[in-house]
Amino acid sequence: MPELPEVETVRNTLAHQLGHPTILSATVLWDNIIAYPDVASFCEQIENQTILGYERIGKYLIFVLQDYHLIIHLRMEGKFFYEPQGQVVMDKHTHVLFHLTQETTLRYHDVRKFGKMYLYPKSWELRKSVALQNIGFDAFDAQLDALYIQTYLSRHKRALKTILLDQGFVAGIGNIYADEICFHMGVAPTTIIVQPSLAFCEELKVTIQKVLAAAIEQGGTTIRSYTSSLGVHGRFQVYLMVHGRAKQACRVCGTIIEKEKVGGRGTYSCPHCQPK
DNA sequence: CAGTTCGCCTGGGGGC
DNA sequence: TGCCCCCAGGCGAACT
Numbered sequence: 001m002p003e004l005p006e007v008e009t010v011r012n013t014l015a016h017q018l019g020h021p022t023i024l025s026a027t028v029l030w031d032n033i034i035a036y037p038d039v040a041s042f043c044e045q046i047e048n049q050t051i052l053g054y055e056r057i058g059k060y061l062i063f064v065l066q067d068y069h070l071i072i073h074l075r076m077e078g079k080f081f082y083e084p085q086g087q088v089v090m091d092k093h094t095h096v097l098f099h100l101t102q103e104t105t106l107r108y109h110d111v112r113k114f115g116k117m118y119l120y121p122k123s124w125e126l127r128k129s130v131a132l133q134n135i136g137f138d139a140f141d142a143q144l145d146a147l148y149i150q151t152y153l154s155r156h157k158r159a160l161k162t163i164l165l166d167q168g169f170v171a172g173i174g175n176i177y178a179d180e181i182c183f184h185m186g187v188a189p190t191t192i193i194v195q196p197s198l199a200f201c202e203e204l205k206v207t208i209q210k211v212l213a214a215a216i217e218q219g220g221t222t223i224r225s226y227t228s229s230l231g232v233h234g235r236f237q238v239y240l241m242v243h244g245r246a247k248q249a250c251r252v253c254g255t256i257i258e259k260e261k262v263g264g265r266g267t268y269s270c271p272h273c274q275p276k
Numbered sequence: 277c278a279g280t281t282c283g284c285c286t287g288g289g290g291g292c
Numbered sequence: 293t294g295c296c297c298c299c300a301g302g303c304g305a306a307c308t
Contacts (some may be wrong), residue, residue, distance in 0.1 A: 001300095001301070001302080029300090054308085059302085073302080073303090075301085075302055075303080076300085076301055076302065079302095112301085114302070114303085116303095134303095134304090165302090167303085174301090174302075175300095188301095190300070219304085264300070264301090265300090265302095266299095266300075266301085
């Protein structure tokens with residue numbers, strides 16, 4: 001499940017492998033992937049657009065085209081493959097093809113079909129778009145500071161893990177890294193933080209960035225999928241302290257890792273290292 | 277405002 | 293071996 005570190009890895013890889021080709025045409029095989037505009041307009045408008053760059057906000061990947069922003073959310077299992085024309089693997093999970101110059105194809109593959117693509121004119125302010133209007137600061141945004149976190153936590157009295165998963169708070173954290181951040185904070189995921197100190201909020205900011213940066217360093221986390229985007233296999237799963245480790249010993253204290261539901265999501269924690 | 281449920285999807289695992 | 297059922301999960305929408 002691509003979260004900020006995985007999307008950042010995809011962005012880096014796209015920049016290195018694709019460079020700046022022109023999209024000659026697009027083929028859409030599953031209409032629901034295209035969130036905006038309608039499929040016909042999407043295909044028509046994207047024709048002959050050169051890719052100028054690759055950006056990212058939270059879990060959103062952004063292709064900067066000449067006249068448009070192509071915004072993509074990979075959701076659970078979205079992946080890209082870059083192949084020479086004639087060697088394109090057409091399986092039943094391939095939903096969008098971008099036919100590029102240099103006789104190459106960028107193929108979008110998504111088993112669950114949850115991914116979304118949006119194509120907006122560049123004249124529209126990116127942050128006000130339907131795709132991005134409800135998300136908060138990117139986890140590495142300089143504007144994310146202790147005061148902002150303190151204000152948000154004070155206004156939203158919810159479990160720490162639920163807050164971390166709230167993209168309106170900070171954009172980019174998903175289920176894996178929310179568990180890891182709670183562990184590194186030494187706080188149980190269900191804890192409701194009442195009147196947090198600025199020092200605590202600063203520590204939370206540093207921990208969020210430290211965990212995500214370490215994951216980016218390792219190319220992200222690859223679990224439950226054997227093939228990953230653009231041939232990149234993440235290595236951070238080796239460093240996971242709690243996520244996916246139910247009934248195993250905590251790497252710090254040896255206590256058995258527990259699994260529970262928090263906010264409807266599978267949540268892992270060490271009852272000793274993360275007291276309630 | 278916050279919490280819950282549903283819909284979108286499919287593969288995989290458990291139970292029989 | 294095969295079939296049915298449930299689960300996983302990001303996120304928006306609808307509802308309590």
